[in-house]
Amino acid sequence: MRHFLTLRDYTKEEILEILTLAAKIKKETKNRVYKDYLPRYTLGMIFEKSSTRTRVSFETGIYQLGGIGLFLSSNDIQLGRGEPMSDTARVISRMVDMVMIRTFEQTKLEEFAKYSKVPVINGLTDEYHPVQLMADYLTIQEAGLENNLIAAYVGDGNNMAHSWLMLASKLGFELRIATPKGYEVDEKILNDALSFAKESGAKIVITNDPKEAVKGATVVTTDTWVSMGQEDEKEKRVKDFNGYIVDDEMMKLGASNAIFLHCLPAYRGYEVSQSVIEGKQSLIFEEAENRLHAQKGVMVWLDRQNKK
Template sequence: MTPEEIKSNLKGKHFLKLADFTKEELLFLIDLALKLKKEQNVGKTHRHLDGKTLAMIFEKSSTRTRVSFETGMYQLGGHALFLSKDELQMGRGETISDTAKVLSRYVDGIMIRTFAHDIVEELADNSSVPIINGLTDDYHPCQVLADLMTIVEKTGSFKEKKLAYVGDGNNMAHSLLVGCAIMGIDCSVAVPKNYEVKQEILTLAKDKAKESGAVIMQTNDPIEAVTRADIVYTDVWTSMGFENETEERLQAFGDFQVNQNLVKHANEDYLFFHCLPAHRGEEVSADILDGPHSVVFDQAENRLHAQKAVLTSLL
């Protein structure tokens, strides 16, 4: 498809999970994000969303998601409304479908950060404006789009790349598996026993990999995953909503810290990724997180630019 055809296809589309998009569409969004970032850095302003409004529903709190979406809408000439669960009638029994139908009459798009992925699917089924998944328990597509952007920015392409994820088989692992599979990046996920990724998502990633040629693997051995990796990625061991499992998880994940002993198995010029917030001394040692291979704050910044590309294209 031509860029104009891709642009037309994206307009009005929901952004719920990366599997809903083609490689060409994701490349279009990444290229647009890099362009918007470059122009922002030289002082060029964009008013692509002049007069547009984004409702932001937060059932899970977040520093990066709120600030990047709110700032992104402002930089694009639009306006963002922060709506906590206590400020919506959803928290008092109004149905998700009714909330979607009402908000669709007021705003041009809805971003939601919540728990069950079924919630964003139901919002999308009942909304006449684009729904953007800011995070669910199953997927974090905005983060991984920013990660893919960062890989291109730092290395130039996805060709012959391997990403190793070490930690919990959570929403980050799910979206990384699917995103890498679509883009043709080999992806190895190392998780403790009983913390594996969902089987249906692993199967989905392997199906996508058949088209791209990527190698997708899950293992319980961090060294196996990290060997010859170009990107080493981790996330917190205890995600939001699982705080009651903290002590149990500290025991289970003890051998899954990203540290000097582990990364010596990666390529010498590896990059370290973390979606933040980070717990130094738990999932990653401080010398790795704050060391010369770390690009975690470039990742964090790229949330802004990647989401601006999504907002511009969908709204």
């Protein structure tokens, strides 16, 4: 059974194959052509973390592919009352055709997948956010920047930074990650990425200097400093991330054709300035839309692989 839990499980060829499929389906959608790639399929969508883009994109996506999505918050199902993940997986996967989970620990997602009879997609965990990176790279391709790509991630060494590490190390482009001291990426994930980079030719740079990371970059990206569940740390984090805001001055350090990406929600005046968010280099809303198209590619690809 093929699942979509993290990009570390995928080859370069598979990632690009999914993106090619996503681009094809997007073109059809833009022409108001809706093919039933997944006719009468049911996507179970389990949310232990709330979301705007994840819910709307998956629910719309499965509908446009010919199926239906079921929104299941932890309050709606027995997970919220202590039912083991393994039991939930064995029950739900007998009733639906595919499952998307947005949760906290990666281990919970992996346990669900272990016991599931159908493909499982990671809608976000504390360690990885792979569907977002598929949307990001689709946006990069559409901007014509996939060749000689230099990506700079500025901010917290969180699930987004980890997912950028996986994408870069698999596809073989240059990635620079700048985090404040004490907020570095997970050492094991970094070591995995460095190992993959030896095969792909990726160049990975880790620094505490955001200006060094952004200099000459063609893609500049960041994420919120205060993620869900970290609100009590806000004051300390704002202080620790002083100098890490992506503003006009920082964007000027990038290449002349550089674009700005952000997975959203964005907190203007913290990790990014209002002028950059609304500026001509920002493709954040194209990127957000591409969650819909990239995830349709993932769902259709998984279905085809698991039918082989």
